[in-house]
Amino acid sequence: MSVTMxxxxxxxxxxxxxxxxxxxxxxxxFALMTALPAIQLVLFGYAIQTDVRKLPTVVLxxxxxxxxxxxxxxxxxxxxxxxxxSVPDRAQAKRWIERGAARVALVIPxxxxxxxxxxxxxxxxxxxxxxxxxxxxxxLSGAQLAAQARGAQLLATRLSLAPPVEIxxxxxxxxxxxxxxxxxxxxxxxxxxxxxxxITSTAIVRERERGTLEQLIVTPIGKTSLMIxxxxxxxxxxxxxxxxxxALGRVFFxxxxxxxxxxxxxxxxxxxxxxxGVGLLISTVARNQVQSMQLSFFFMLPNILLSxxxxxxxxxPEPAQWLGALLPLTWFLEILRGVLLKGVGISELWQxxxxxxxxxxxxxxxxxxxxxxxxxxxxxxxxxxxxTATAVGEGREGMGENARGACASFDGWSVSRKRGEVGxxx
Numbered sequence: 001m002s003v004t005m006x007x008x009x010x011x012x013x014x015x016x017x018x019x020x021x022x023x024x025x026x027x028x029x030f031a032l033m034t035a036l037p038a039i040q041l042v043l044f045g046y047a048i049q050t051d052v053r054k055l056p057t058v059v060l061x062x063x064x065x066x067x068x069x070x071x072x073x074x075x076x077x078x079x080x081x082x083x084x085x086s087v088p089d090r091a092q093a094k095r096w097i098e099r100g101a102a103r104v105a106l107v108i109p110x111x112x113x114x115x116x117x118x119x120x121x122x123x124x125x126x127x128x129x130x131x132x133x134x135x136x137x138x139x140l141s142g143a144q145l146a147a148q149a150r151g152a153q154l155l156a157t158r159l160s161l162a163p164p165v166e167i168x169x170x171x172x173x174x175x176x177x178x179x180x181x182x183x184x185x186x187x188x189x190x191x192x193x194x195x196x197x198x199i200t201s202t203a204i205v206r207e208r209e210r211g212t213l214e215q216l217i218v219t220p221i222g223k224t225s226l227m228i229x230x231x232x233x234x235x236x237x238x239x240x241x242x243x244x245x246x247a248l249g250r251v252f253f254x255x256x257x258x259x260x261x262x263x264x265x266x267x268x269x270x271x272x273x274x275x276x277g278v279g280l281l282i283s284t285v286a287r288n289q290v291q292s293m294q295l296s297f298f299f300m301l302p303n304i305l306l307s308x309x310x311x312x313x314x315x316x317p318e319p320a321q322w323l324g325a326l327l328p329l330t331w332f333l334e335i336l337r338g339v340l341l342k343g344v345g346i347s348e349l350w351q352x353x354x355x356x357x358x359x360x361x362x363x364x365x366x367x368x369x370x371x372x373x374x375x376x377x378x379x380x381x382x383x384x385x386x387x388t389a390t391a392v393g394e395g396r397e398g399m400g401e402n403a404r405g406a407c408a409s410f411d412g413w414s415v416s417r418k419r420g421e422v423g424x425x426x
Contacts, residue, residue, distance in 0.1 A: 020233055022203075037191055037244040044187055045253050048310060049179045052138035054082040057104040058096045061086065065113035071124060074150045075106060080142030093127065103129045104139050116154065173341045181256070184249040185336040186309040189329045191241045192268070193303050196275030197282060198296040200234050204283035205292045227371060231276050238272050239265070258343030264336070267349065270356045271332040277363030278328075284370040303329045328359045 057075075061068050075081050081104060087093045093105035105127040116122040126143045130136040174181045242265075249255040278299060286292035305311065306324035313321055313330070324330045331352040338344040338352075346353070 034240070034244075036194070037187075037241045038248060040187055040191060041184065041245055041248050041252070045180050045184050045249070048183050051177055051179050052135050053079055055080060055103045055135060055139055055142075056084045056101065057081040057106060058085045058087050058093055058102045059083060060088075060090065060093050060105060060107045062110045063108045063112040067113040067116055067122065068108045068124075071108065071112075071146070071150055072106065074153075075142070075146045077149075078142040078145050080138050080145075097127065097129050103132075103135055178253075180249075180253040181341065182337075183310070184245070184253050184255050185340050186333055187249075188242050188245050188268075188336055189271070189307075189332045190304065190309060191245060192238050192272060192332075193275055193300060193329055195238050195241060196234060196272060197279040197299055198293065200231070200276060200279030201282035201286065201292045201296055202289050203234075204230065204280070205286050205289050208283075209288060227280070227368060231280070234276065234279075235269075235272055238275075239268070242268060255340065257340055259339035259345070263346060264339045267335050267339075267353060267356075268332070270353065270360050271328055271335075274328045274356060274360040274363050277360065277365075277367045280367035280371055281363065284367065303327050306330070308333055328356055328363075331355045331359075 059072055061072070072083065076083055084102060085096070087096065087105070090107065093102075093107065096102040097105060107125040107127065109123070109125075112122045112124060126139065128136045128139045171177060246255075246257070246261075250257065279296075282292055282295045282299070286295055302323065303309070306313075306316070306320055307327050307329040308324065309329070313324055316324065334352045335349050335356075338349055
């Protein structure tokens with residue numbers, strides 16, 4: 001039989017068509033799967049900003065000189081600070097920070113200009129609200145940058161000499177250092193993780209609760225065809241979500257696509273298979289939809305926090321980095337950012353591909369085996385219930401025959417009594 005004939009004779013086509021019809025009829029799930037990419041893209045792309053800018057700053061200028069005003073101007077030019085007010089004393093500066101109206105207070109002492117004129121070091125103080133580490137880190141880097149810039153200006157003015165050391169920084173792959181360029185490619189991995197785990201596992205458990213899974217067992221469809229027919233629609237949905245995010249990210253956030261999209265889609269297949277294995281595994285463990293959702297969220301939280309989607313893995317403790325290495329999303333994010341932002345090829349991504357392949361094979365093998373056992377146990381329960389029902393029916397029929405015989409005997413005995421016979425006529 002040719003390959004075409006075998007494909008046409010595959011018993012899983014009805015199952016595959018049934019799943020597409022179920023997706024079309026389940027309007028809520030279909031709406032979530034189609035609208036979720038756009039919603040998450042807007043929320044994460046615009047709301048999540050890892051670069052802290054425009055920190056509200058108050059100034060206590062006790063020097064009131066040209067040098068102090070130049071320092072304030074240099075500080076504002078770094079774009080890390082936004083001057084919101086001038087305060088008369090330290091108490092007022094403290095109150096601004098305590099009530100959250102300011103994150104930074106710049107204090108310039110009275111002798112600031114005088115020390116600079118004498119050739120000494122002019123010292124100013126920066127009070128920072130360090131409750132938020134990211135904000136305080138941005139303030140520290142901005143202050144150091146402002147001090148270096150102003151110091152270089154003063155040296156050039158006094159000595160007419162160029163700075164002895166100059167380091168020119170040229171950022172690659174994200175020159176503007178925009179958070180969206182880093183976040184939006186990761187949304188593809190997050191969406192695929194949500195779809196392949198939460199929606200897949202919930203859909204399978206829902207069919208088990210409704211009893212339709214037991215109905216599929218008695219059909220001529222094999223267990224392998226049954227699983228393929230249930231998983232392929234979600235694979236196609238994952239590719240649709242991936243395409244939507246890439247297109248919207250390109251239009252609204254100007255995300256660069258430096259590498260091959262064909263390579264990205266091919267490598268994404270391995271990650272989708274691994275995620276489908278996780279969703280199928282959750283469906284074999286969960287007894288109802290509530291448990292399925294809880295287990296899926298339990299799996300998704302480490303993916304968001306430890307995979308490097310938002311927080312850099314290099315800044316995490318070593319145990320957290322090892323836990324993150326056990327998540328398929330960690331390796332897929334390297335592929336996404338490598339292809340989209342850096343334009344690398346398979347020669348640079350073979351290690352990530354190998355790890356994802358191992359994840360996919362192991363997860364799919366374990367989940368398929370457990371799913372087959374679940375189907376076998378359901379089939380055994382159905383057969384046992386059928387045998388029990390048959391036995392009960394046969395018992396009822398036997399009891400009916402005995403009852404009819406007893407009634408016939410009673411009727412014969414009654415007739416004999418009426419005739420005055422001693423014996424019982426049967």
